[in-house]
Amino acid sequence: MQTTATESELLQASLAGGKEAFGSIVERYQSLICAITYSATGDFAASRRIARQTFIRAWSSLAQLKDPDNFRPWLCRIARNLVSKSMRKRRFDVIHDPESVKPPESDAGQVAISEERQVLVWQALQKIPEQYREPVVFFYQRQPSAAPVAADLDLSEQALMQRVSEARSLLKTEVAAFVQDVLAKTAPGEPFTQAVLTALTKPSHPDQGPSPDRSRKARPEPGRSRRRASAGAEESALTSQTQDRTSIEYQPLPVPAKMSQRAVYGAFAGGIFGGVAWLLPTSFMAKDWPAAAIVLIIAGLICLVSTTWCLRDQTKRWRILGWVMIALCALNLAVINLRWNRWMQAYQEGPSHNAPTNLSRWTMNLIIAAIMAALLLIFLTLDSRQRKQTAEPPQAPYD
Known part of the structure; x- marks a missing residue:
């Protein structure tokens, strides 16, 4: 109950425009959302981009959330919808990634995963059925505790560990260890949270100064200003494409529509x-x-x-x-x-x-x-x- 109340308070503060409160929410759910997006796309850079857009979209749409207890499934639904939209396009654009600009040494492993290792990991994960792939990706990135992983996936700990065990049995021992190592190194951390918050703080029109006429107007509602800033953040994230290919480059992997x-x-x-x-x-x-x-x-x-x-x-x-x-x-x-x-x-x-x-x-x-x-x-x-x-x-x- 305490966790639910704390999350409810964070959502209320975020709805009022509190970016620090929303940062705590991002930190809480970023591993889950990145696991969902990566399990569907098979590409680390593309999945991070979609995950960031998920939180930006959630920030701008918090007023539409009627019940705070439904935030997690609502957030996951946003992520899956954005994944479906990107999969239909069959093309992921390389955009400016604040997380990849001058990363700290402790997070260098997240960026330095080579394209060859990405392909090897995804080829291994493609052999795992979809019902096992998402839990095993989330579990490897959120180790060592299984309890929060199971709670976020609406599974019991026993069911979670059974799915992880089934997934590992489909892989060779050395391949499973390799996949686990790479996924652990690519788990989202503080740079991801800061990247989302940095995007939220970007004004929609930075070149325009305050207008004297506008300054005399009544101050807009916090929810409206938050939505306006978030819309500008999404626009800025989509238009400020990087000119430094060395930060994160990738080629989209062949990910056709999956058949059951x-x-x-x-x-x-x-x-x-x-x-x-x-x-x-x-x-x-x-x-x-x-x-x-x-x-x-x-x-x-x-x-x-x-x-x-x-x-x-x-x-x-x-x-x-x-x-x-x-x-x-x-x-x-x-x-x-x-x-x-x-x-x-x-x-x-x-x-x-x-x-x-x-x-x-x-x-x-x-x-x-x-x-x-x-x-x-x-x-x-x-x-x-x-x-x-x-x-x-x-x-x-x-x-």
Whole structure:
């Protein structure tokens, strides 16, 4: 209760324009927000930028918060909305980062994480399901106490440690230690808090002095002046782009829209079994049970291999679908060339035979090959387009 009351008092002071009180709130939740943004973007610089914008947006919108007890979920919702907006753009601009300008030696590790190490960490974390990734990032950055981490994530300590243990089991021991070390070094600290507060203190129009007419007007409400200063801070943070690339540079990692495990299984199973569905009734009509069984077994193996591959690396899903099309084409052509004559004989002897519908084996080969080739071309085109987008260098940080 004491913690809740203290946070409520800080929110009231922040609503009245108290930046020191808001700084305490930033210090309290910066690890949580940075964990949320990094778990979604996979880039330290981009996640810090979005996290700063989250607190700036919260500062300007505090008057909209009806219940102080809902501040944490409200703040997390702002962060997730900003992440979604940035992910839709598929491009992160490098902006001026007050945190990266002349950092103290104690915080140098946060800035000096090389791009290669960032890529290695994110490649390892991508192997962890989303429900485990965010808790493990937050836990590693907020060590050694698990209690506040569990409370902020609305989990019990037992559930938190179980998720951390599951995440570590998906990584090799040396990889898990490497990820833990890097995440601990990149935990937000005092420079992050000061960067947010520095942004809040920036006037919206620093070049304009006070107007005599304005000085005679009544002093605006604290909430209105705070919102006005925050709007100027956001505008200033977005427009004051750095010309020093050595502070923090990055290239956006390929982070396509993630599919849930259920969606991956559904999409691949539907496409694969749909691609061989016409073979089953035809083989049943001819009472060719071995052919039907072989088709089902091979289709199941294709589905198992492709879904496992996709869940490990969803950035290659269009390429995986291309290989699936090649496998399905080979399966269809093999069955047609080996069993078509027997099937047509059974069909012609059956009561539903219609002479004009007879198709030769070579005609079926051409039809299947044409359909599969068209689908393969589509998937390869989508894969090439995605690779070009994710490999495109970020926009130069100069006007």
